[in-house]
Amino acid sequence: MTNKKKFTNFFALILLCFVTTLVACSSKKKITLAEVGNEKIYLYQFEDQFLKTVGSLDSAKKTTLAQRLDFLNLMIKFKLKTMDARERGMLQSPDIQNDLNEYKKNFITAFVIDKYIVSPNIKSLYDMKKYEVRASHILVNLPMPAPSADDSIRAYEKANQIIERIKNGEDFGKVAAETTEDISGQANGGDLYWFTGGQTVPEFEEVVYKLKKGEVSKTPVRTSFGLHIVKLTDKQPRYEQIRASHILIQDKRDSVGQISDSLGTLQTAQEVLSKIKSGATFEDMAAQFSDDPGSKTRGGDLGFFERRRMVQPFDSAVFSLKVGEITDLVRTQFGWHIIKLTEVKEVEDFELQKEKLKTDFKRAPTWRNVYDKYMEKERKSNGFEIDETGFALFRSKMDSNKTLSNHNLDSLFANEKETIVARFKGGEIKIKDVIDFTNINKDFANNAPNSITITRLFGAASDTPVLLYIADKNNIEKDQEYVDMLTEYENGLLSFKVDQEELWSKIVLKPEDIQNYYETYKEKFSYTDSAGVKYRTLDEVKAEVQNLLQQDKFKEMETTMVENLKTKYPVKINEQVLEKAFSEKK
Known part of the structure; x- marks a missing residue:
C-alpha cells in the first residue's frame, strides 16, 4: 500500500x-x-x-x-x-455533487430505517440486555412455512396437553425429555442456558422476559420454529463482558486421539491448585504449568469476553465467580481448568451504547421480523396494491419447477420492463424495478417463483420506493x-x-x-x-x-x-x- x-x-x-x-x-x-x-x-x-x-x-x-x-x-x-x-465554493464542484447525489440515494432510505424502525426499538433491547435469563422450553414442531389447518390443530392440541401436565404438577424437565421435538432438549430437560436480548426470535424473547422466575407460559408460544412451552429458570443483572485467566492442564492423548493418562492429568491439576491455595501466584503457575500457549505467557489472561463465548462448563464456572475468586477444577473437553475472574465490565448507559445497540439489533433474529412488519404496515397505509394484469404476465413466464435465479428476467421481459406490477400512493412498481431488485438482493434466488413468492417479491421490490415516499412525506431532508x-x-x-x-x-x-x-x-x-x-x-x-x-x-x-x-x-x-x-x- x-x-x-x-x-x-x-x-x-x-x-x-x-x-x-x-x-x-x-x-x-x-x-x-x-x-x-x-x-x-x-x-x-x-x-x-x-x-x-x-x-x-x-x-x-x-x-x-x-x-x-x-x-x-x-x-x-x-x-x-x-x-x-x-x-x-468547492462544494459545488461537479465531482462532489455527483458523489453527494449517489450517496443521498442510499443514505436517505437508511436514515428512514434508522429513525422509524431501529431507534424506536433499541431502548427496549437495551432494557432487556441489562439482564440475562436462563430458560427451558418444550418444542412442538409445525410444518413450515405454511402449516395446514389440520397440522396447526394437532400441534396446538399436543402443546396444550403438555401445559396441562405441567399445571398438574409434573416436573418440567421430565415432561420436556419425554415430549419435546428439540433433540437437544430431550437430553437436558429443555434447558437453553443463559441468553440475553437480541439472541433469539422476538416472539420467544418477549414471553421469556415477562415471566417470573419459575413460571411457565400459560399458552403455547408460536415462532418460526414451531410451538414452545417456556419456563423461566432464572434472571439476573448482566455483565457486558468479563475478563478471566485460566490454567489448562491438557489431556494426554495417544496416536488415535484417545485420552491416555487421565489420572496423571488430574493429579497435576490438583497439585497446581494446591500450590495456588498455599500462596503461589496464579500468574506464575500459569506460566509454569498451563498447556494453553496462547495465554500462558500472559499469566493465563484470556482478555475480555461475553457470556456463551466459552464452552458451557467453563462459562458456567467463570460467570459464577466474584472478581478475584478462583474456581476449583473445571472439566471441559480440553482438559482441566483452574479459572480466575480478574475484571468485569458493567452494562454502560444507554447513550453510550446506542450505536452498538443499533448494530446488535440489525444482526439479531428480531431484526427481520420487525423490519418486515413495519414495511407491511407502511405498504398498507400507503395504498399498496398488486396490479392483477402485471402479476399475471409475470407469473405466466415463470417455471415453478425452477428457482427464480434460474430465470433470465432481462431476457424474459425484454419488451415488457415498463409493465406495472404494483401501485401505491407514492408511485408505481414496474417489472424493471423488480429486475433491478433481484440483481442486488438474493433473498428470493432459491425460491420457486409460485404465486406466494411473486407476491412477496413485488412487496420487497417496493421497499425502497416506499421508504423514499415516507422520507418525502415527512420532510426528512429538513x-x-x-x-x-x-x-x-x-x-x-x-x-x-x-x-x-x-x-x-x-x-x-x-x-x-x-x-x-x-x-x-x-x-x-x-x-x-x-x-x-x-x-x-x-x-x-x-x-x-x-x-x-x-x-x-x-x-x-x-x-x-x-x-x-x-x-x-x-x-x-x-x-x-x-x-x-x-x-x-x-
Whole structure:
C-alpha cells in the first residue's frame, strides 16, 4: 500500500467517526471546547467522536490530556480544511455533487430505517440486555412455512396437553425429555442456558422476559420454529463482558486421539491448585504449568469476553465467580481448568451504547421480523396494491419447477420492463424495478417463483420506493439530524478533495531527494544474517523510500496549510474543559 493510500485511509477513518456520530444536540448544556473562527466544537461532539475511536468509556477515561489534545487537533484540522473549502465554493464542484447525489440515494432510505424502525426499538433491547435469563422450553414442531389447518390443530392440541401436565404438577424437565421435538432438549430437560436480548426470535424473547422466575407460559408460544412451552429458570443483572485467566492442564492423548493418562492429568491439576491455595501466584503457575500457549505467557489472561463465548462448563464456572475468586477444577473437553475472574465490565448507559445497540439489533433474529412488519404496515397505509394484469404476465413466464435465479428476467421481459406490477400512493412498481431488485438482493434466488413468492417479491421490490415516499412525506431532508449527518459527509468529501488536489498532487520527488533519504536513513533498510549486517540496495527499496518521502512531505505541507488557515480562522482551545471530558458519563 502506498503512503498516499495510507493517508487517505487514515482520513477516511476519521470521516467514518464523524459520519456515524449523531451530532444532534444532546439534552445537556452545550459546553464549548474549542472555537475555530466563528464556529464551535462542543464537548459532547468531542466525547462522542473520541469514544468511537477508543471503543469504550473506560478506555476514554484513562487517556491523558496530551492524547485528547491530539484527537481534538485532528478535529480542528478537519474543520479548518472544510470551512475554507466551503468558503471557496468547492462544494459545488461537479465531482462532489455527483458523489453527494449517489450517496443521498442510499443514505436517505437508511436514515428512514434508522429513525422509524431501529431507534424506536433499541431502548427496549437495551432494557432487556441489562439482564440475562436462563430458560427451558418444550418444542412442538409445525410444518413450515405454511402449516395446514389440520397440522396447526394437532400441534396446538399436543402443546396444550403438555401445559396441562405441567399445571398438574409434573416436573418440567421430565415432561420436556419425554415430549419435546428439540433433540437437544430431550437430553437436558429443555434447558437453553443463559441468553440475553437480541439472541433469539422476538416472539420467544418477549414471553421469556415477562415471566417470573419459575413460571411457565400459560399458552403455547408460536415462532418460526414451531410451538414452545417456556419456563423461566432464572434472571439476573448482566455483565457486558468479563475478563478471566485460566490454567489448562491438557489431556494426554495417544496416536488415535484417545485420552491416555487421565489420572496423571488430574493429579497435576490438583497439585497446581494446591500450590495456588498455599500462596503461589496464579500468574506464575500459569506460566509454569498451563498447556494453553496462547495465554500462558500472559499469566493465563484470556482478555475480555461475553457470556456463551466459552464452552458451557467453563462459562458456567467463570460467570459464577466474584472478581478475584478462583474456581476449583473445571472439566471441559480440553482438559482441566483452574479459572480466575480478574475484571468485569458493567452494562454502560444507554447513550453510550446506542450505536452498538443499533448494530446488535440489525444482526439479531428480531431484526427481520420487525423490519418486515413495519414495511407491511407502511405498504398498507400507503395504498399498496398488486396490479392483477402485471402479476399475471409475470407469473405466466415463470417455471415453478425452477428457482427464480434460474430465470433470465432481462431476457424474459425484454419488451415488457415498463409493465406495472404494483401501485401505491407514492408511485408505481414496474417489472424493471423488480429486475433491478433481484440483481442486488438474493433473498428470493432459491425460491420457486409460485404465486406466494411473486407476491412477496413485488412487496420487497417496493421497499425502497416506499421508504423514499415516507422520507418525502415527512420532510426528512429538513430533519436536523439528517442535515447534520449529511453535512459531515460533505465535509469528508471536501477534506479528501483538499488533500488530493492541494497536497498529494503537488508532491514532487527529485532523484536526489530519494538518494539523500536513503543515505540518511540507511539503517531502516538493514538486515542481519550469518555474515553480519547487510543493507538492501536503493533499487530494492526505492518504492518504499518514495512512500516514506511522500508521507513526510505531505505532513510538512499539511502543517503549513493548517498554520496558514489558523491565521484566517483563529483557534481557541479550553483545556480545562478537555481535562473534564467523560467525567459526567457513566
